[in-house]
Amino acid sequence: MILVSGAGGALGRLVAGELAGEPAVHDGVVLGTRTPRSAAERRVDFDDPSSLDFTGIDTLVLISAGYGEDDVVIARHDAAIGAAEQAGVRHVVYTSLSGDGDHLPYALAHRWTERRLQGSRLDWTILRNGLYAEFLAGIAAPDRTA
Structure with missing residues (x-):
């Protein structure tokens, strides 16, 4: 069973859609979101550790917890990885940044x-996706108040 966290967001929806189209995994995909809207979705809220029940999940697709101060995002990711370890998840696929991020001040x-993943007992895959287009658009957009 594969759980895709952040399934309500843009990247999570795309990943879930691609997995759902694969006949080998179609019925084995669980959509994790803070606000489930259907029976096909499971509540997964990184800010609420009681919602991080990954029992029966073999692979967790950990879509980065996104916006927030570094300490908040780190706490969210730590809670998710800890819950995965506790539930016996075998593999975590994490959406990181292109490159190892050591030279980027916003990649802490x-x-x-x-x-944290590399030091865990989990098997892991780190995806090196680039910056999201909406982030680039947000920092490049003219100030609408001027």
């Missing part, structure tokens, strides 16, 4: 999460 939470 990603560096920490990668090292």
Whole structure:
């Protein structure tokens, strides 16, 4: 069974959609979201450790917890990885940044999460996706108040 966290977000929806189209995994995908809207979705809220029940999950696709101060994102990722370890998840796939991020001042939470996974007993895959387009658009957009 595969659980995709952040299934309500843009990247999570894309990943879930791709997995759902694969006949070998179609029925084995669980959508994790803070606000489930259907029976096909499970409540997964990194800010609420009681919602991080990964029992029966073999692979956790850990979509980065996104926006927040580094300490908040680190706490979210730590809670998810700890819950995965406790539930016996075998493999975590984590969406990080391109490169190892050591040269990027805004990549602290990603560096920490990668090292946390590498030091865990879990099998892991780190995806090196680039920056999200909406982030780039947000920092490049003109100030609408001017």
